[in-house]
Amino acid sequence: MSTHDIQSSELWEVSRRLINFDTVSAHSNLEAVEYLEDYLKEIGFNVKVITDDVDGVKKASVLAWFGPRQPGGLMISGHIDVVPFDGQPGWKTDPLVMETDGKRIYGRGTADMKIFIAQALVAAKQVVQQHQDFKRPLLFVFTYDEEVAGQGSGKLIKILPQFFEETFPMPEMALIGEPTDFEIYSAHKGYATFDLVVHGIGGHSSVPKKGLNAIEKMGDVIRIITEIDGELEQHITPENTQLFPECPPSAFNFGIIGGGLAANMIADTCRLKMSLRVSPGDTSEEILRTMEDRIEREVISKMREFSPECNVTIENLHATPPMKSPQQSPLSALLSRVFDRPVEHGAPYGTDAGNFQHIGINSYVCGPGALGQAHQPNESIPVEHFLSGQEKVEQIITEWCAQD
Numbered sequence: 001m002s003t004h005d006i007q008s009s010e011l012w013e014v015s016r017r018l019i020n021f022d023t024v025s026a027h028s029n030l031e032a033v034e035y036l037e038d039y040l041k042e043i044g045f046n047v048k049v050i051t052d053d054v055d056g057v058k059k060a061s062v063l064a065w066f067g068p069r070q071p072g073g074l075m076i077s078g079h080i081d082v083v084p085f086d087g088q089p090g091w092k093t094d095p096l097v098m099e100t101d102g103k104r105i106y107g108r109g110t111a112d113m114k115i116f117i118a119q120a121l122v123a124a125k126q127v128v129q130q131h132q133d134f135k136r137p138l139l140f141v142f143t144y145d146e147e148v149a150g151q152g153s154g155k156l157i158k159i160l161p162q163f164f165e166e167t168f169p170m171p172e173m174a175l176i177g178e179p180t181d182f183e184i185y186s187a188h189k190g191y192a193t194f195d196l197v198v199h200g201i202g203g204h205s206s207v208p209k210k211g212l213n214a215i216e217k218m219g220d221v222i223r224i225i226t227e228i229d230g231e232l233e234q235h236i237t238p239e240n241t242q243l244f245p246e247c248p249p250s251a252f253n254f255g256i257i258g259g260g261l262a263a264n265m266i267a268d269t270c271r272l273k274m275s276l277r278v279s280p281g282d283t284s285e286e287i288l289r290t291m292e293d294r295i296e297r298e299v300i301s302k303m304r305e306f307s308p309e310c311n312v313t314i315e316n317l318h319a320t321p322p323m324k325s326p327q328q329s330p331l332s333a334l335l336s337r338v339f340d341r342p343v344e345h346g347a348p349y350g351t352d353a354g355n356f357q358h359i360g361i362n363s364y365v366c367g368p369g370a371l372g373q374a375h376q377p378n379e380s381i382p383v384e385h386f387l388s389g390q391e392k393v394e395q396i397i398t399e400w401c402a403q404d
């Protein structure tokens with residue numbers, strides 16, 4: 001296919017439009033949602049838009065369904081938001097303008113994951129045109145704020161059970177088209193981010209005993225977390241060793257630290273930005289409770305003896321659960337056949353699938369483009385993935401939904 005042929009395809013047009021909407025997580029996605037809604041209604045889907053207000057910014061998820069209202073359906077999901085590009089060095093093209101050099105297709109969201117959404121839309125249109133009467137239903141779920149620890153799908157799963165009861169039966173399985181180079185993942189870790197803030201008492205460094213140094217106390221907090229990390233390593237299951245050979249256990253990461261005002265002042269506060277990757281079988285709630293209990297016993301209680309104002313708090317906590325679907329299932333078998341490869345070990349990152357599996361929808365992550373391209377300057381996917389992805393999704397929808 002020539003560059004001209006690629007650029008005159010419907011897939012190009014839909015992808016180009018989606019990439020052109022600035023859906024950086026902090027911004028509104030309503031224009032993109034309106035476009036998705038119009039497209040889906042045009043090809044015969046029922047559409048429900050669920051709007052939200054996040055710190056004054058209007059955002060929405062899209063639910064769209066086609067076919068008989070019965071169980072056993074297929075869900076296909078992707079997130080509409082993208083990571084920021086403003087101030088990110090290295091871009092050679094306008095991140096919001098999709099371009100190709102004949103080998104790769106460039107733009108923010110090409111890999112993560114607007115082209116997959118475009119492939120799913122155009123594929124659905126093709127299948128619907130050929131098979132008006134679906135045997136099993138198809139449900140699209142497009143979310144916002146996936147890049148903010150899955151906050152959009154985290155809110156959506158609170159309303160989905162009611163939607164499945166009143167409007168449309170819960171699908172049997174889900175495909176999430178995050179960039180995996182078309183590798184098939186049945187599991188990934190959960191993810192939590194949070195700030196730990198030590199509130200001490202400031203003062204002049206000439207009389208250290210008159211204050212309580214927050215940086216020094218943060219040292220105790222870091223020691224406790226390092227010990228918990230060591231304990232987590234003692235509880236590795238054989239299954240997690242197989243799924244995540246590079247790092248089987250749940251694990252903390254110290255991301256950013258800051259505190260104090262000057263070299264000659266006692267630091268009154270210290271903030272540590274952290275994350276926690278949670279292996280299947282563990283929960284972030286449980287691990288963080290252990291952490292809080294130990295900090296309370298070993299740090300806060302001693303600080304309070306000095307002053308009741310001292311404290312250690314957790315702020316800005318966002319958490320999304322791990323995902324572990326059966327390696328052998330009707331959808332994993334279909335994906336394995338369509339993409340001609342086995343179901344892989346766990347994905348090294350979190351997705352909306354953790355939330356969907358949490359309410360009982362076994363999910364698989366498989367899509368065009370490479371993880372290494374996501375969030376990078378000059379984000380791109382190979383032209384072959386662009387073209388073959390639509391055919392593959394067409395085949396999946398046809399076999400699951402349209403054939404006996």
Ligand SMILES: [Zn+2]
Pocket residue numbers: 079112113146178179
């Ligand atoms: Zn993504």
